[in-house]
Amino acid sequence: MKYTAAFRIWHWLNAIVVLGLVGTVLLRKGFLSYRTNSEIIMTKLADMNVDIFKEDAVAIAKAIRAPMWEWHLILGYALAFLVVYRIALLFFDKSQKESFSTLDIHKKGVKALHYILYGALLFMTISGFALYLKEALELTDAMAKSIKETHELVYNYFLFFIPLHVAGVVVADIREEHGIISSMINGRKTEKEV
Numbered sequence: 001m002k003y004t005a006a007f008r009i010w011h012w013l014n015a016i017v018v019l020g021l022v023g024t025v026l027l028r029k030g031f032l033s034y035r036t037n038s039e040i041i042m043t044k045l046a047d048m049n050v051d052i053f054k055e056d057a058v059a060i061a062k063a064i065r066a067p068m069w070e071w072h073l074i075l076g077y078a079l080a081f082l083v084v085y086r087i088a089l090l091f092f093d094k095s096q097k098e099s100f101s102t103l104d105i106h107k108k109g110v111k112a113l114h115y116i117l118y119g120a121l122l123f124m125t126i127s128g129f130a131l132y133l134k135e136a137l138e139l140t141d142a143m144a145k146s147i148k149e150t151h152e153l154v155y156n157y158f159l160f161f162i163p164l165h166v167a168g169v170v171v172a173d174i175r176e177e178h179g180i181i182s183s184m185i186n187g188r189k190t191e192k193e194v
Helices: 007-028 032-046 054-092 105-132 141-175 178-186
Strands: none
Touching: 007 105, 007 141, 032 054, 032 141, 054 105, 054 141, 105 141, 141 178
16 A cells, blocks of 8 residues: 555554543543542641641642643544544545455454544544533533543543554564555555555
């Protein structure tokens, strides 16, 4: 395959944005967990003979992670732009691609995972902004909770896709599609196609 500069730019920007979004969620659930950090705050202050209410410790812990959520929102806007950009590429991109019907079963599976990725990106963009605009959209608490749970469930696809994608292209580059990684950087055809 030979990818156009427009597609390669989308690919790498999308990779950066998705990794950033995944990173903010991993930070939220890990190092910046308000539950864990509020306990640490309470324990450390107690060691210094300072008493604090749990609610205050939670408020401090949430304030510590607030800038991270600002980055999540900024990256969400970037993702929305990239989703629109990718949809435009469906109509205007001139990348040389193999027809789905000519692919072997393995490559059809890979292509299917990419189609699921595109659907997941679209869903995450729409659901993320629906949650952000909850009041403006007049969503009920039950509806917002349902959207949030589904948003978090679909997030797991990215945890599955990212390492599978990276491992897959490395293995493909080593085995049968030499140059597939560099072709996504420089736009030249892989050795198999030359």
